[in-house]
Amino acid sequence: MTAVITGQRIKLEGNEFYYEAFHHSKTAPTLILLHGFLSSTFSYRRLIPHLNASYNIVSIDLPPFGQSGKEQRFMYSYQNLAKTVISLLERLEIGHSVLVGHSMGGQIALNMIKQRPELFAACILLCSSGYAPKVNQGIILSSYIPFFHLYVKRWLAKTGIEKNLQNVVYNHDLIDQEMVDGYLQPFLKDDIFRGLARFIRHHEGDLPEADLRKIHTPCLLIWGEQDKVVPLHIGKRLQRDLPNSKLIVMKDTGHLVPEEKPEEVFGYINHFLEETFK
Template identity: 25%
Template sequence: MPQIALSSGAIDYQDTGGDGPVLIFCHGMPMNETQWRKVVPLLNGYRCILPTLPLGGHRRPMNRDADLSQRGVALLVGEFIERLGLDGVTLVLNDWGGAQFLVSEGKSQRVARLALVACEAFDNFPPGPAKAAAAVCGVPGGVWLLTRLMRIPWFRNNRNGYGGMSLRGIPDDILDDWFAPATRSKAIRRDFAKFAASAPKRETLLAWSERLRDFDRPVLVVWATEDRLMPREHGRRLAELYPQGRLIEIADSSTLVPEDQPERLAEVLTEFLVETGAGPVREAG
């Protein structure tokens, strides 16, 4: 897997290559690029790039002094796009919604459109049921404890935690892979804790949200009708907040729409891209 050196450390990424419009896929905590494993193969004609962000599932630790706050990681996404020399990208989020802060920080010039899929928004950082886990991660040894608890079926399958993120259930091998780096590495646990405990106060989050009105490019908001973490009304509010926002709800899905409804998600994402001038590039033949 290729890697790229950023100001806070090196990160891994996958790149399908090709001449199609560029889609940047961001994942949740402590996930990695496999969150999108069912969707990317359905997007023929697009160049899909999937950075493994330092949200706790990353495989190499960041610099000890790295800013891994919500704002800091958002700025890393912008730096990643810039370092690859990309313009006119479509930024696709699911679960973690912090990359929207590129807009509030005035760093979204290279982003042509957003696709926000059942993600954190407004003051829902972290989502309600995840607040307890974030609090645990904020105390010494908390991440170590969380990795141990995730080995216990009743905990990992709890509907108020990771068990509630997918109606289909996250496969054990995928979930194990997401938590493996923090299980093995003290430095990764340090990074995990820094991010998990970084949510700003409610007033700050709402002030940042107001700045999203400045993003005057197309925005697709995809929300799951049976989501336990992301309030359903947040989908409507996000679509109304962005000047060119549009909302599509997907039934029979929880937060991880790429897990529960990958075909439907790829369909609505492709329709949005085509309608906003980013149709797929088909190989001649």
């Protein structure tokens, strides 16, 4: 049975971090779940019950997403988000742990390992972003224009939540009202778009090859063969650049692997961690 402590919030660097903690036992490893761009802890809802059968879980909303803060003075760079999540883990007195990052969350996880490799026993990258360049200077300058956040809102509204979900899952039959409502909820207030404007401004690009090649933490890469957001060739390139890594490719699967095939993803994670903790 999954035991959840919901609604936990902690303030760091003037911003509020929302997280959910799922306890298994005092001796079980702790997995830190980091979601992707425009997402939240909600994206792990189908995977968490499987993971919690064997592990302690902390699932974090990365600002400005989900139920975390959207403060205007916070630095939303990957480097600072990684540093602040490490501070959060220290405040929660979580020592050695395993990082699980989906999409953008994978890049945050890699930044955390770069900063404090001794804290993390292993890393699982689920369709992780990789090699994305820094936002171009024109967009950065535009982000200072008053009401830029309304442009961001209009840009996201062009396709709508259902079309966006169709882009990230291979099996469209999975898209039901609960799923639509869950991913839509954080975008019903304008403060998220103000936060996104700053996130776009601060985005410094993904870690370069030289940094990736210095990461020797055991890494498992799990990829959807039909991923349209972060194509499989990115996963293959990451596998080549991360010295201690293994790549699993899932057929008939898109970008949102924790939603699409949670049992299969858990199986791969559990086998990998059993080998890692031998």
